[in-house]
Structures are given as structure tokens and as C-alpha cells.
Amino acid sequence: MEKVIEESLQGTSLELAQKENNTKKLFIESYGCQMNFSDSEVVASILLDQGYNTTQNLEEADLVLVNTCSIRDKAEQTVRKRLEKYNKVKRSNPKMKVGVLGCMAERLKSKFLEEEKIVDLVVGPDAYKDIPNLLKEVEEGRDAINVILSKEETYGDVSPVRLMSNGVTAFVSITRGCDNMCTFCVVPFTRGRERSRDPQSILEEITDLYSRGFKEVTLLGQNVDSYLWYGGGLKKDYDKATDMQKATAVDFAQLLENCAIQFPKMRFRFSTSNPQDMHEEVLHVIAKYHNVCKYIHLPVQSGSTRILKEMNRQHTREEYMALVDKIRSIIPNCSISQDIIAGFPTETEQDHQDTLSLIEYVKYDFGFMFSYSERPGTLAARKLEDDIPEDVKQRRLQEIVDLQREIGLERTQRFIGETVEVLIEKTSKKSENEWSGRTSQNTVVVFPKENYKAGDFVLVKITNCTSATLIGEAVNYSEMHS
Secondary structure (H helix, E strand, O other), X not given: OOOOOOHHHOOEEOOOOOOOOOOEEXXXXXXXXXXXXXXXXXXXXXXXXXXXXXXXXXXXXXEEEEEEOOOOHHHHXXXXXXXXXXXXXXXXXXXXXXXXXXXXXXXXXXXXXXXXXXXXXXXXXXXXXXXHHHHHHHHOOOOEEEOOXXXXXXXXOOOOOOOOOOOOEEEEEOEEOOOOOOOOOOHHHHOOOOEEOOHHHHHHHHHHHHHOOOOEEEEEOOOHHHOEEOOOOEHHHHHHOXXXXXXXXXXXXXXXXXXXXHOOOOEEEEEOOOHHHOOHHHHHHHHHOOOEOOEEEOOOEOOOHHHHHXXXXXXXXXXXXXXXXXXXXXXXXXXXXXEEEEOOOOOOHHHHHHHHHHHHHHOOOEEEEEEOOOOOOOHHHHHOOOOOOHHHHHHHHHHHHHHHHHHHHHHHHOOOOOXXXXXXXXXXXXOOOEEEEEOOOXXXXXXXXXXXXXXXXXXXEEEEEOOOEEEEEEEEEOOOOO
């Protein structure tokens, strides 16, 4: 799975500005990748217009929604425990309705509604606009379900309510679904086939964010660099498009360049990339524009060509290394991060060594590393035996983590003595007297607050570092500061 799961955010309940005259209370909790958190903002926006204000008090909620993830077994188990908790509360507040959204909803619809009877409504990732109708069904005493996957739905016409916002950085979804069919991943089955959002609606959403003082946008999707707008419809149907549609189509490099040009005082990131779709034009856009961050999350999953084939990844070890060489030559100061799975079925000790040697070769700045856990419904679960013992998986994972930590420290140390541009995001976790922000390369920087404020672009002289954080002192505002 190409989405980063931030452990610190798991299970966050969301609260936003209250709308006057709204009388009902919504408690919404999110698990999984950033796409799910972004979807929760869309749902809250739809329900705000239906009379629901958010609450962080579960006991007073009229409607409880949990936005779920099917990527790892741990996330699924956590959501089940939460549903048990909701239902205990529901016993003392029988008017409360409980619903499951997102990827688990599609996969476990009948189990939740019919067998276990633990929820009132089940809503798949493409059916959020149908929630008001589903709630009416529930109120009339019927179970409500919509997990139909859409060929068109991109939520381009819904302005998300920024639920977890620091007022500085925001996520803007540009694609939904995925066509890649990696054997370990459930996304194509839970989120449907890939389709892109109208570039005009993306630019309008960014314009709105800019007018409200946001300074950085991450363009978000299961696979952003295969973005392709040709008037609507599935990416896989592009070959059936008319000559006019093809002539006026917008790809990811063009979209990213449009963002950079139209909003010179905003910074742009994107997540996530798939190596097979990372075209050279995108690299040139990153290199050309100061406000496009010099950072690429480039999931590899394994350093072994044989395992990559078993995973149905559309590239070899050598092709991946050639892409990294190209990134280093076009964007010399670029940071690269990885996703790696240890202990995929049939993985030998040599395959594992290939992964370690790839980490050495690429010198990733940081990464997201997991041991393989079989996900029901995936091709791997159907066709491959999960044959690597748990202790072997854990040892291999630890070796990957240890090597990444060592290389990550080296990569962070390269900034010592340099002056870097930082966008201030928030007060540092460790000290009320320090700001925390990130460089273009996505490295966290902490420094004394002085007279700067959140949202400022500042130049910081780096004097020290830990394995993942730079420490320094601000010297002035940067040219990005308006």
C-alpha cells in the first residue's frame, strides 16, 4: 500500500467550528492513511449542511462514524474494539446511530450489518454524498448500505472542512482509486479503479486555502503521479478518449507546474508516487520551481526483482535504481523516502540482502517499514502462502530499520552548517519556547521562537541534529515570506 500511516494520528476524533442553528452532534474518528483523514473532512462538510456539528464527546453524539482502513490487520482490530465501545455507549443512548465508512466498510459490509449487527449504516469511499439518504433509511428503521464503487466520483464539488488543521498546511485530493493491483494491497478492491479530479476544481480549492492563509498544500492520491484528466472517467479508459480530449488532457507534471506558477507564495508537496509512473517531466518541474518541495516518497516494497514480480510491482530493482540515479542528477538536493515490506511470501535470505543493499544504494532519508501481514481479499492472500515465520519477519524488519536509522542520521547530518528554508507549522512538542517546521526536503527543524509566527517562511542556520530532527537558529525571513 502506497499510503503512509501516521501512528500518532490514529483514532483522532475531529472537531471544527460550530455552525449556528445546527442541533445534532457528529463524532467522527479516523484510522489509516492520510487519504482517510482527507475523506473525513469531506464527510464532515456534507453533514455540516445536514444539521450536524462535530463533538469530541462520544456520549453526547447523535451520529458516530469511524473512517476505517483495511491495509493492516492491526488497524482492523483497533476499529473492531472501537465499535464495541460505541455500542456500550449506545445502550445508554439508544438514539445514537453508528456507521462505518471507508475501506473496511466495503470489505466487511455483510458481517457488520447482518451477522454481528454492530452498526446502523455502512458507507464505502465513493458513497459519502449518499449519507443524508442513508440516514433517512436508518431513521425509518432500516439498515442502510452503499458501498458501490464509482467510475466518476472525485468529490471535486465538495469543499472539505479542514478538521485537523494547523491553518498552515492542508491536503488536497487529486485522484481516487488505484489501477496497480499490487498483490499485497486491498486498495483497488476497496477504493475502486483510478480516476482523476478536474484540475479547475483543484485550483479553486487551493485558491480558497490561499485566501484563508494556508502556506503549503500536499496533493494527495493513491498514486498521484499517474494523474490524468481528460474530461472525466477512468484512467484505464483514456485510450477511448477523443483526439480533442487527448489534446487538452492534463497530466501530473502540468498540474504541478500550474500550481507552482499560480501560487508562487505557497509550497507544494505530493504523496504518493509509484515508481513506474514517475515521469521525467515531473522531476524537471520539481527542479525548476523553488516552491515545489525537493522531496519524493518513492515506495519500493522490496529490493529483490523476484519479489517485486511476486508483488506485481511494475518495475525491477535495476529500473528503480535507474530512476533514483535520474532523480539525483536532475534534483541533486532531493530527499527520497521509502515503504518496505519485510517477509513477503517466499522471500529468501538473499532477497532480504537485496533489500538491504538497495537501501545502501539509494540512501533514503527516512522510511515506513513493516513486516508482511496477509490482507483478506488480496491476490497474495488467495495465491501465496504466508510462509515466512514471524520471528524471521521480525529479525529482517529490525535489520532494515537499523540500517535505515543509520543512513537517516547521515542524511540529516548533511544539513549541519547549512542555512535552510523552513515553514513554521506549530510549537515544538518538546518546548513551548521553540517552533517546529519542515524544510523543502521534509526534514523537521526546531528553533527558538523569537518574534516569528506559525505560517512564516524563515531561514534557519542548522547547528546540530538528532537522527530525524534538525536544530538551529532563525536568521531572517526567506524570499517566500510575503
